[in-house]
Amino acid sequence: MLIKRAGDIPSSEITPKDLYLNRRKFLAGAVIAGAAAATGFGLRELASPTTIVQAGNKIDGIKKSTFSTTETITPYKDVTNYNNYYEFSTEKDEPASLAKNFRTRPWKVKIEGLVDKKQELDVDTIIKMATPEERIYRHRCVEGWSIVVPWVGFSLSELIKRVNPQSKAKFVEFTTLNDPSQMPGVRRPVLNWPYVEGLRMDEAMHPLTLLCFGMYGEELPNQNGAPLRIVVPWKYGFKSAKAIVRIRFVEKQPINSWNESAPNEYGFYSNVNPTVDHPRWSQAKERRLGEFLKRPTLMFNGYGDQVASLYSGMDLRKNF
Amino acid sequence: MLRWIKPVIFLACLIPLARLAWKGFHGMLGANPIEFITHSTGDWTLIFLLVTLSITPLRKLTHLYWLIGLRRMFGLYAFFYGILHLTTYAWLDKFFAVHEMLADIAKRKFITAGMTAFTLMIPLALTSTKGWIRRMGGKRWHALHRLIYVSAIAGVIHYIWLVKADLHKPLEYAAVLGVLMLYRLVAWAARAKLNSKDAAGVKVEALEI
Numbered sequence: 001m002l003i004k005r006a007g008d009i010p011s012s013e014i015t016p017k018d019l020y021l022n023r024r025k026f027l028a029g030a031v032i033a034g035a036a037a038a039t040g041f042g043l044r045e046l047a048s049p050t051t052i053v054q055a056g057n058k059i060d061g062i063k064k065s066t067f068s069t070t071e072t073i074t075p076y077k078d079v080t081n082y083n084n085y086y087e088f089s090t091e092k093d094e095p096a097s098l099a100k101n102f103r104t105r106p107w108k109v110k111i112e113g114l115v116d117k118k119q120e121l122d123v124d125t126i127i128k129m130a131t132p133e134e135r136i137y138r139h140r141c142v143e144g145w146s147i148v149v150p151w152v153g154f155s156l157s158e159l160i161k162r163v164n165p166q167s168k169a170k171f172v173e174f175t176t177l178n179d180p181s182q183m184p185g186v187r188r189p190v191l192n193w194p195y196v197e198g199l200r201m202d203e204a205m206h207p208l209t210l211l212c213f214g215m216y217g218e219e220l221p222n223q224n225g226a227p228l229r230i231v232v233p234w235k236y237g238f239k240s241a242k243a244i245v246r247i248r249f250v251e252k253q254p255i256n257s258w259n260e261s262a263p264n265e266y267g268f269y270s271n272v273n274p275t276v277d278h279p280r281w282s283q284a285k286e287r288r289l290g291e292f293l294k295r296p297t298l299m300f301n302g303y304g305d306q307v308a309s310l311y312s313g314m315d316l317r318k319n320f
Numbered sequence: 321m322l323r324w325i326k327p328v329i330f331l332a333c334l335i336p337l338a339r340l341a342w343k344g345f346h347g348m349l350g351a352n353p354i355e356f357i358t359h360s361t362g363d364w365t366l367i368f369l370l371v372t373l374s375i376t377p378l379r380k381l382t383h384l385y386w387l388i389g390l391r392r393m394f395g396l397y398a399f400f401y402g403i404l405h406l407t408t409y410a411w412l413d414k415f416f417a418v419h420e421m422l423a424d425i426a427k428r429k430f431i432t433a434g435m436t437a438f439t440l441m442i443p444l445a446l447t448s449t450k451g452w453i454r455r456m457g458g459k460r461w462h463a464l465h466r467l468i469y470v471s472a473i474a475g476v477i478h479y480i481w482l483v484k485a486d487l488h489k490p491l492e493y494a495a496v497l498g499v500l501m502l503y504r505l506v507a508w509a510a511r512a513k514l515n516s517k518d519a520a521g522v523k524v525e526a527l528e529i
Binding site: 023032033037038045051077081092262289290 | 352366378381412429430481488492495496499
């Protein structure tokens, strides 16, 4: 029987000394770089951006709306410095500065798909289609925080009526601008750009669904989705697409970006629902910005009286 | 060296906390202060864990052997920021609702990972004194304190599992941790090789990585 001695290492397996020392240098370099990086993380954490408050142009002739809540409006500086706008950054305090020079004019919106009047509309033409209204809405983020915002716009239905969708059109799909030269966030594949969202036709036609171009009586700040966005107050915030460049009418349910990214966590409907948890956190409560204690989240974000009938007979646990 | 540098570093390690207090006092914690505090204390827990794990490789590579005198302090700071992080969650997020927290630990795997990371730091902090090292004996003490590897790995996993889509920050922590663990793996393999050569009667120059 052959008993192999531990020392029988074939010469081919012995690392040459110079190579060994090179590896050693490489590892040493990596460790020192790693230790430096750990310290660097600390310095980065200490340096957080400062709050930016910029006033925009006033919008004239704004009408009040009966859809408005009387709840306390969240301060402007919070709504403009706490933005989930991944096209600019995944850090909520960064879009305010990164979107500062974002060009919102000229701006065209393509109307495509199953409509009689396919066309490219200038944003200023769209804005003049109807009287601007102030809609003070609750806005609930899927992450568990909420704000109250005085949006300015008019019902999306005003636009939809004017472009004559065909009877085959069952859904509306919204596409956000995807411009790497202006939007640093889209240079990294965090989501499958461009950002796409969608609504069922009856949701899109619902009077609460807002085509929005302003807030706090002024033009929409860039970090809040200028020049044109959607606001759907009974759904989680990510359904309210920003900086829209295309509205497409389609027969099949669109694949929205977050659903594509994590189908078990984000559905198509994404109605605010305290009884259906996000797989990683509870949706039963929310923190209204500016408040210390959490408040209970309301079904359909408190808009149940207006919208619950859209979903009658649907299993909202399955269609989350 | 150590005598003057240690108090300076001790105070420097309190800067993240002092800054939170100062910002909080001046209303500068942003729109969601509690989220800010949660993220900040979580970041600092991981940073101190990584710094603690850097000490051994650094002192061997740079021959600055006195660095060992800082390791316990960094480790205890990791535990300290970990306590602040956990307290923020338990108090400001859950308002001490024990049943909600237990449900979180059972249901949400990123909470499970975070709790694991924190819990494993407790015995390390408790046995961090000279008395405990003596009582346990160096060998057993060292074996116990290898739990910091598990704690750091669980901490980084906690971060990876909690982000929505953008993994780049947690992956940066993972990369640094990876390098620090790779060093240990290589050092361990080199030692094993050395031992086997010794056993074979091959005379080798003592190598230290």
